[in-house]
Amino acid sequence: MQTEFDHIVVGGGSAGCAVAARLAERPGARVCVIEAGPSDADIRVKVPFGLVHLLGSDRRNWKRQTVPMAAAGGRRVSVPRGRMLGGSGSINSMVWFRGTRADFDAWALPGWDADTVWDAFDAVEARMTPTRLPHPHSLSNAFGELFAANDPGAPPTPERQSAGVFHTNMRNGARWSAADGFLRPSGADVLTGAEVDHVTFDGARATGVVLRDGRTLRALAGVVLSAGSIESPMILMRSGIGPAADLKAAGIEVQVDAPGVGDNLHDHPGFGLHFKGRGSGYGLTLGQLPAWAVSPLQWLMTRSGRLASNTVEAGAFYSVTDSAVPEVQTHFLPFLMGWQGRSIIWGAGYFADVCLCQPRSRGRLRIGPDTHAPLIDLNLFGDERDLDMMTAAVARLRTLLERAAFGSRRAPEMFPGPDVTGEALRETIRTRAGTAYHPVGTVALGGPLDALGAVKGVSNLWVADASVMPRITSANTNAPSMMIGWQIGGHVAAHAKRNAA
Ligand SMILES: Cc1cc2nc3c(=O)[nH]c(=O)nc-3n(C[C@H](O)[C@H](O)[C@H](O)COP(=O)(O)OP(=O)(O)OC[C@H]3O[C@@H](n4cnc5c(N)ncnc54)[C@H](O)[C@@H]3O)c2cc1C
Known part of the structure; x- marks a missing residue:
């Protein structure tokens, strides 16, 4: 197995596939997408109605749950997340919305204004070709x-x-996920069945990842976390980037005290x-x-x-x-x-x-004694x-x-x-009440990340997925997640090009 690459993308979901496509555009770049789940080669992924079965799958759904939420009657609610190539976009309903222009202007971050973002959506839609349900x-x-x-x-x-x-985002009556639109045409290497435990560092520079089975992979030009709003903050925290007190309590050495990691969790x-x-x-x-x-x-x-x-x-x-x-x-x-x-x-x-469209409640995701069992508090209502x-x-x-x-x-x-x-x-x-299955915000741009998606306090480490949204878009979040992957993937590619020059 090859263990050294230029770029490692953790998570082959909606955003990660777009990141990989953008990075693989660099001539000669060696890009590896590491996905915890299996491939998406399953008829239930292709057949649109198959999602009803996939939601019950232990293999293709992380099946996360919230902690009991006081304001919602002390209940837990389910937090399904896709676990295979295509990510949640392989078990979702494929409804396609950009969100509103005002959603992005409200982020008030350089490079994320509505005009810029609208151009990025055009690029994403050229590959995803959303059409009215026939x-x-x-x-x-x-x-x-x-x-x-x-x-x-x-x-x-x-x-x-x-x-x-x-x-x-269906084509010819079948699911057309980010794995179809971005990953497969990209030629990036793909490692499935490989769950990332944490990121490795040389001082403050990210150098690769360690898998749960102990294997180590190196990334010369850096690591992009695209593991989604629940798992990306967990990987960061297992890597020592998060609220110092929580990390210490979980027995994790602190690399960066970043109280914003896991904060600002919200959903529709x-x-x-x-x-x-x-x-x-x-x-x-x-x-x-x-x-x-x-x-x-x-x-x-x-x-x-x-x-x-x-x-x-x-x-x-x-x-x-x-x-x-x-x-x-x-x-x-x-x-x-x-x-x-x-x-x-x-x-x-x-x-x-x-x-x-714009809930006011904000919750928090925390790491506990079992560092692979996120404590998800959506604080619904x-x-x-x-x-x-x-x-x-x-x-x-x-x-x-x-x-x-x-x-x-x-x-x-x-x-x-x-x-x-x-x-x-x-x-x-x-x-x-439950949610629309759109958790966002746990590693927000302008919080633990700079406006280009880079993790503050370290180098060569980025996050690109739904977790980076400072505020949720006013509709379904799949298209925005791909757009985020496309944009941050572009920033990472530009960074690598500058460093190579
Ligand atoms: C049931 C359901 C229905 C939905 N319906 C719609 C809809 O109709 N329209 C819409 O716009 N949105 C919908 N959504 C939401 C949308 O699919 C998500 O917002 C979007 O897919 C998020 O993209 P992402 O890249 O952030 O994460 P994901 O697409 O979830 O990708 C994360 C990937 O990272 C992998 N991963 C996680 N941890 C690790 C690790 N440690 N190591 C390696 N890999 C890891 C995961 O297995 C996954 O493949 C739905 C979601 C669900 C769950």
């Missing part, structure tokens, strides 16, 4: 038309281009309404068994049918106050989903949720204003759904039920 369910069309015809927020703008039936809180009724959306019923039975062949032959659904087919943005900026994103799934513990139940139906807005947003969603032209496919609300309103709804949201 075969949405009729319920999704009806939901989308509701917003197209009567957008209660503001008129559609390019930054909110896929309100209605969503744009997705989400809460859904479940509808169930005969003849409604996709589900498990006797009448739908023949359609499920032929669906694999249908997908193989025509790349259509229910298996070609990314599940989260449609949605939109709206406001609940008089804000001109959308405050809430809703996702619509024309599937019956379980609400009593099991995700698959008998019957047919649909599901619609609300997620806050730590700021009660998030709960107030969620409650108002759900009430608004109900009235919007009443207007949708669902026809005979309309079904009654089963959870939490139409009678659950006001204070009861607020408490239900507090005790049942």
Whole structure:
């Protein structure tokens, strides 16, 4: 096995694949992507509906959980993270959003203004080619038309281009992840099944990584951590970069006292309404068994049918106050989903949720005695204003759904039920809400990182993934993660070129 490279990229996920592509553009550069999980060569990754199975996989999902969160009723909530090439982008719903231009301007960091970032998105989209979901369910069309015809927020703008039936990063009815768009064409070396424990240093200069199985790999031009918002801060802390007191308590020698590592953790809180009724959306019923039975062949032959659904087919943005900026994103799934513990139940139906575009609550990720078990505290509803807005947003969603032209496919609300309103709804949201699976912010640009993604206090070490967002974007975070990888990868390549000159 080759053990020396110019660049090591830790994590072959949404951002890491884009980083690798950018680094591999340098003539002669030896780039190695180290991925803890397996390859993405699995039919369930390619078939869009396969994500339902992948979420249950111990091998391809890190299956993290939060600590019990006081403001959310003392509960833990699940934090799924993809564990294979493509990362979370290999188990996600492929909904494609840039976020708003104002999201990036609000970062107020050199090189991350909306104009610069928009150019980077153009480069990313040239490879990812997002397009409108080709075969949405009729319920999704009806939901989308509701917003197209009567957008209660503001008129559609390019930054909110896929309100209605969503744009997705699928090609020919199959998942097209960052591994497809960036990594495979790059020619970078890839090591799968290799979990990085920590970064090695010569003084303050990063020189490589040590894997959990004890192997050491060297990186002459530096290391880029792209292990995601949960694992990148953990690798940093295991490498001695983090809050000194926590590191000492965990028996780790301090390289840099960086209190910002693990801080600023946040995500889009989400809460859904479940509808169930005969003849409604996709589900498990006797009448739908023949359609499920032929669906694999249908997908193989025509790349259509229910298996070609990314599940989260449609949605939109709206406001609940008089804000001109959308405050809430809703996702619509024309599937019956379980609400009593099991995700698959008998019957047919649909599901619609609300997620806050800009949550106020901030949590923290910490390292504990088991340095491979992150203590994830999202502090969901730590700021009660998030709960107030969620409650108002759900009430608004109900009235919007009443207007949708669902026809005979309309079904009654089963959870939490139409009678659950006001204070009861607020408490239900507090005790049942989860997230949209978009954790960010734990190694923020302008905090432990400079504006180019370099870790402060050491050299030759960068972070490039969703963890670097100082503030979350106002929609789904996959496209922004790739854009971040593309941009920081460019900065690392430029740094290496300068050093080689
Ligand atoms: C179920 C689900 C659905 C989602 N749906 C959408 C959606 O529809 N649209 C959207 O925009 N966003 C969605 N997201 C969010 C989006 O996918 C993520 O924001 C994005 O993929 C984050 O990219 P990343 O590069 O930061 O991390 P990841 O893509 O998670 O990549 C991190 C990679 O690093 C690897 N890794 C971690 N630790 C180590 C280690 N120690 N050593 C080596 N490798 C390591 C991981 O295995 C993984 O491959 C969803 C997420 C989930 C989980």
